[in-house]
Amino acid sequence: MAPTKSKHRVLVVSSSDKIVDYVNDMLPADEFELTTPAYSAGEAKRMLVSTDADIVIINAPLSDDFGIELAIELSEGTMGVLLVVKNEVYDQTAYKVEDSGVLTLGKPCSRQSFYTTVKLLCALSARLVRMEQKNRSLQEKMTDIRMVNRAKWLLIENMKMTEKDAHYYIEKQAMDTRLTRREVAESIVRTYDN
Numbered sequence: 001m002a003p004t005k006s007k008h009r010v011l012v013v014s015s016s017d018k019i020v021d022y023v024n025d026m027l028p029a030d031e032f033e034l035t036t037p038a039y040s041a042g043e044a045k046r047m048l049v050s051t052d053a054d055i056v057i058i059n060a061p062l063s064d065d066f067g068i069e070l071a072i073e074l075s076e077g078t079m080g081v082l083l084v085v086k087n088e089v090y091d092q093t094a095y096k097v098e099d100s101g102v103l104t105l106g107k108p109c110s111r112q113s114f115y116t117t118v119k120l121l122c123a124l125s126a127r128l129v130r131m132e133q134k135n136r137s138l139q140e141k142m143t144d145i146r147m148v149n150r151a152k153w154l155l156i157e158n159m160k161m162t163e164k165d166a167h168y169y170i171e172k173q174a175m176d177t178r179l180t181r182r183e184v185a186e187s188i189v190r191t192y193d194n
Helices: 017-026 041-050 068-074 087-100 111-159 163-177 181-192
Strands: 008-014 032-034 055-059 080-086 103-107
Touching (some): 008 017, 008 041, 008 111, 017 032, 041 068, 055 068, 068 087, 080 111, 103 111, 111 163, 163 181
Parallel strands (some): 008 055
């Protein structure tokens, strides 16, 4: 049996309830969970401080912003952002936001186009989350390497070890004490770094 997928949390930002109802009708309840809608860019920003969303659908224009600035700002995270605009301004809007990873959809649009675009956003959001996790892991490894190197140089300076001996010392201490190399290195740094 395949594992069950979690529902995608969707925030709709629109000055009218019409698009909120449309999105609610379009997206299957077993795949998507709609949060309380936001009716302005400011309200959306406040809501996202305390509420997580995987996908944000912005129906432009908003009462306090066209929606472009909000879309670009929200695209800096891992959320998939869809900006829905009138067909007359589609080209110029898409041009302004596409480099930020924001998808633009002209309205009116077919049900299939809307659903397909939202599913693309789900895939994009999942990929961004994986990339962010990988980036965090790499950053953590780099921090570990820097700490171990710092500890090695302190051992070289203070204990007159060779680099090879310092490396071996840290490895052996980690195995003997069942600590990570970073934990051993941090202890060395605390001991010798004044």
